[in-house]
Amino acid sequence: MDATIAALLTQDGLTNGSIYCLLALALVLVFAVTRVIFVPQGEFVVFSALTLAAFEQNKLPGTVWLLIALAAVAAFADVLSLWREPKRMLRSMAGTSLPAALAALLVWGVASAQMSFAIQVLATIAAVTAMGPAVYRLAFQPIASATVLTLLIVSVAVHFVLTGLGLLFFGAEGVRTTAFTSESFTIGSVSISGQSLLVYAFTIFLVIAMGLFFKFTLFGKALRATAANRTGARLVGISPNFAGSLSITLSAAIGAVSGLLIGPIATIYYDSGFLIGLKGFVGAIVGGLASYPVAAAGAIFVGLVESFSSFWASAYKEVIVFTLIIPVLLWRSFTTTHSEEE
Amino acid sequence: MSEALLEVSDLHVAYGQVEAVRRVSLSVPTGKIATVIGPNGAGKTTLLGAIMGLLPSHGTIRFAGERVEGYDTEALVRLGMTLVPEKRELFHEMTVLENLELGGFSRRRSGESRAALLNTLDEVFALFPRLKERQPQLAGTLSGGERQMLAVGRALMAKPKLLLLDEPSLGLAPLITRDILATIAKLRDTGLSVLLIEQNARAALKTADYGYVLETGELSLQGNADELLHDERVIATYLGKR
Numbered sequence: 001m002d003a004t005i006a007a008l009l010t011q012d013g014l015t016n017g018s019i020y021c022l023l024a025l026a027l028v029l030v031f032a033v034t035r036v037i038f039v040p041q042g043e044f045v046v047f048s049a050l051t052l053a054a055f056e057q058n059k060l061p062g063t064v065w066l067l068i069a070l071a072a073v074a075a076f077a078d079v080l081s082l083w084r085e086p087k088r089m090l091r092s093m094a095g096t097s098l099p100a101a102l103a104a105l106l107v108w109g110v111a112s113a114q115m116s117f118a119i120q121v122l123a124t125i126a127a128v129t130a131m132g133p134a135v136y137r138l139a140f141q142p143i144a145s146a147t148v149l150t151l152l153i154v155s156v157a158v159h160f161v162l163t164g165l166g167l168l169f170f171g172a173e174g175v176r177t178t179a180f181t182s183e184s185f186t187i188g189s190v191s192i193s194g195q196s197l198l199v200y201a202f203t204i205f206l207v208i209a210m211g212l213f214f215k216f217t218l219f220g221k222a223l224r225a226t227a228a229n230r231t232g233a234r235l236v237g238i239s240p241n242f243a244g245s246l247s248i249t250l251s252a253a254i255g256a257v258s259g260l261l262i263g264p265i266a267t268i269y270y271d272s273g274f275l276i277g278l279k280g281f282v283g284a285i286v287g288g289l290a291s292y293p294v295a296a297a298g299a300i301f302v303g304l305v306e307s308f309s310s311f312w313a314s315a316y317k318e319v320i321v322f323t324l325i326i327p328v329l330l331w332r333s334f335t336t337t338h339s340e341e342e
Numbered sequence: 343m344s345e346a347l348l349e350v351s352d353l354h355v356a357y358g359q360v361e362a363v364r365r366v367s368l369s370v371p372t373g374k375i376a377t378v379i380g381p382n383g384a385g386k387t388t389l390l391g392a393i394m395g396l397l398p399s400h401g402t403i404r405f406a407g408e409r410v411e412g413y414d415t416e417a418l419v420r421l422g423m424t425l426v427p428e429k430r431e432l433f434h435e436m437t438v439l440e441n442l443e444l445g446g447f448s449r450r451r452s453g454e455s456r457a458a459l460l461n462t463l464d465e466v467f468a469l470f471p472r473l474k475e476r477q478p479q480l481a482g483t484l485s486g487g488e489r490q491m492l493a494v495g496r497a498l499m500a501k502p503k504l505l506l507l508d509e510p511s512l513g514l515a516p517l518i519t520r521d522i523l524a525t526i527a528k529l530r531d532t533g534l535s536v537l538l539i540e541q542n543a544r545a546a547l548k549t550a551d552y553g554y555v556l557e558t559g560e561l562s563l564q565g566n567a568d569e570l571l572h573d574e575r576v577i578a579t580y581l582g583k584r
Contacts, residue, residue, distance in 0.1 A: 218443075218447065218450055218451075221436070221440055221443065221444055222444065222447060224433070224435075224436060225433045225436065225444050228433045228434065228435050228436065229431050229432070229433055229434075231396070231427070231431045232431035232432060232433055233433075233444075234396070234415040234416060235394075235415065235419070235424065235425055235427065235431060235497075236419065236424075236444050236445050236446075236447045236448065236496065236499075236500065237415075237416045237419035237420060237447050237448030237451070237500065238416065238444070238447055238448075239414065239416040242416075
């Protein structure tokens with residue numbers, strides 16, 4: 001391997017690592033607030049890429065039907081559980097079914113009017129983000145106080161359901177979206193693609209934005225408070241459902257952006273989400289599902305390992321990446337003290 | 343007795359088969375301090391948890407005239423009821439100021455301005471000057487007494503009508519306990535109603551206007567605080583000779 005190849009692999013690794021980094025941060029966020037190991041994180045990435053691809057091919061994205069289905073089932077669940085309290089029922093619907101239905105309308109409008117690329121991108125982010133509250137409402141709100149194991153099992157189930165819905169609404173074909181830019185720059189003998197730079201820039205921007213959100217906004221502090229002390233949070237009036245829904249919605253938004261970033265780099269199928277999410281998960285595990293900076297660094301490391309192992313032993317790429325988790329778990333089991341589940 | 347702000351009647355709380363609280367009826371008049379005293383394990387904390395919507399219960403709970411049994415804790419906070427729990431339940435990794443800001447969370451969500459919250463913050467700092475000095479410090483690094491001040495301050499940030507206090511003296515030096523109870527009496531004089539749960543019966547009855555004695559989940563005695571202070575049974579069981 002010479003320096004040029006090493007530089008290329010590094011660039012590749014950093015690009016993928018940046019995306020895993022975003023996913024790792026989303027996983028840490030959702031786990032800290034809800035104790036859910038959010039397996040379906042990758043599905044948001046996939047739905048985002050598939051939605052934008054459908055826009056580009058002038059087709060109506062399957063997202064419309066997916067959103068309508070989520071909105072309808074969430075509304076039905078609200079009617080079933082809250083029909084005695086119409087006010088609360090309407091409030092719950094306004095937070096879950098309504099955004100999903102509006103997003104479906106938006107996607108339909110943007111697709112049928114064949115609007116510009118920028119608007120398609122924004123509609124994609126809105127559509128995938130709007131899935132967050134409905135997924136929380138349907139899958140996790142009813143069992144919010146269950147054990148971590150139960151939450152994990154449901155999380156796996158949600159992953160399978162969403163993958164199945166992905167196949168139903170988007171079909172089995174793989175897609176690649178157009179790159180945001182085809183520019184490339186040369187430094188010495190190494191060329192750096194504009195898309196990679198864009199990925200880095202977006203990642204840095206999102207990481208900083210998340211940091212500011214948690215540090216300075218009321219809702220950001222409310223999420224930190226819920227993660228730190230659930231009872232304390234309830235006592236100041238932060239509803240665990242509000243915090244849970246907000247955290248999964250944020251993670252859906254992060255998934256949507258990640259999907260837009262990864263779409264031009266890799267071919268995305270309806271079931272690609274699991275592997276992408278799992279690599280974010282390895283990063284999150286490095287941070288013990290608790291530390292944002294360590295999770296971010298871990299995820300970027302995962303990207304680099306993946307890229308270099310695809311050069312040296314491409315057949316074993318995934319094996320090498322996922323084997324990373326074993327030394328990390330060993331190290332963590334020796335260095336962290338066991339804490340009892342609440 | 344003036345009009346009751348909180349009225350609990352025939353409240354039952356069970357953990358599975360075990361009834362920890364039975365047939366409890368009590369009331370807190372507007373602008374007064376009512377206290378529930380009793381030995382360890384009598385069900386005092388359970389009683390407060392049930393009133394605050396943290397534990398399921400049977401019976402009726404009226405707050406400011408509204409039936410609130412079955413309400414979420416968050417909804418009760420919005421209505422003007424806050425609890426300072428025995429374990430404080432502070433956000434240890436956050437600063438004193440952030441803890442206080444979050445105390446006003448439900449007010450901010452229901453549209454109150456930042457300025458209104460800053461006013462309340464000033465009031466809390468006037469009450470507990472120590473918290474003002476400690477603003478940037480993480481809550482987890484505070485001393486026991488300061489933590490209790492922060493827990494009370496955080497609850498006050500919600501501008502409650504009724505403050506529920508669970509064992510504010512727990513683990514604190516007698517002097518600090520006295521300060522905190524004096525502060526609570528001061529708050530009562532500004533119109534706040536308080537339901538105070540205490541093991542330290544003498545201190546509680548000296549601060550309160552009205553008292554209840556809870557034993558093995560049932561109320562065994564009630565009366566004006568002064569009367570209870572001189573009640574032979576209370577003296578024999580909870581106060582001892584002086």
